[in-house]
Amino acid sequence: MTRLTVHTPVTAPEGSRGFIDTVITNNGFLPNLIGVLANAPVALETYLTVSGINARASLSLAEREVVQITAASVHGCDFCVAGHTAIALKKAGLEKDLVRALQERATTGNARIDALVAFTRAVILTRGNVAKGELADFLAAGFTEQQVLEVLLGVSLATLCNFANNLAGTGINPELQAYRPGALAQ
Numbered sequence: 001m002t003r004l005t006v007h008t009p010v011t012a013p014e015g016s017r018g019f020i021d022t023v024i025t026n027n028g029f030l031p032n033l034i035g036v037l038a039n040a041p042v043a044l045e046t047y048l049t050v051s052g053i054n055a056r057a058s059l060s061l062a063e064r065e066v067v068q069i070t071a072a073s074v075h076g077c078d079f080c081v082a083g084h085t086a087i088a089l090k091k092a093g094l095e096k097d098l099v100r101a102l103q104e105r106a107t108t109g110n111a112r113i114d115a116l117v118a119f120t121r122a123v124i125l126t127r128g129n130v131a132k133g134e135l136a137d138f139l140a141a142g143f144t145e146q147q148v149l150e151v152l153l154g155v156s157l158a159t160l161c162n163f164a165n166n167l168a169g170t171g172i173n174p175e176l177q178a179y180r181p182g183a184l185a186q
Helices: 014-027 032-037 041-054 061-075 078-090 096-103 111-125 132-140 145-168 174-179
Strands: none
Touching (some): 014 041, 032 041, 032 145, 061 078, 061 096, 078 096, 111 132, 111 145
């Protein structure tokens, strides 16, 4: 049972209904996160707008999904781990073992991805006050100063949805159950 209402297209405030219709068209179902964010049309609009902006970053889709799974794992948001695991596997082409390692906070064996994970975690855990060596390691892995800030963009997006889900106690949709933490090990 969630602590906040998970709206449907029928129960959502008028200001959220157009956004909900678009999400259903794009996904084929209504993710519970969207139903929760629909409680505040401006929060839903912000999430969708920032998601669109994040999609234009120079980080690849796979790299953006690494940031999202890492942030969700650090923030304890199983819903977002599941959702971004589905995207990572279905759309970004990441290998199942690599994604499982991300879910388990283990090393992936891919030096560039591991550098991205380490930097993303450092950004979150230090609230952006990363050590010089952490920044240097990220840049040495082939990332740019632009991508430093794009990681911050991804973390800001993740923070909105991860915290909304944690606050609401959002359940994982049936469509995402196969991607929840621990499910890939089965």
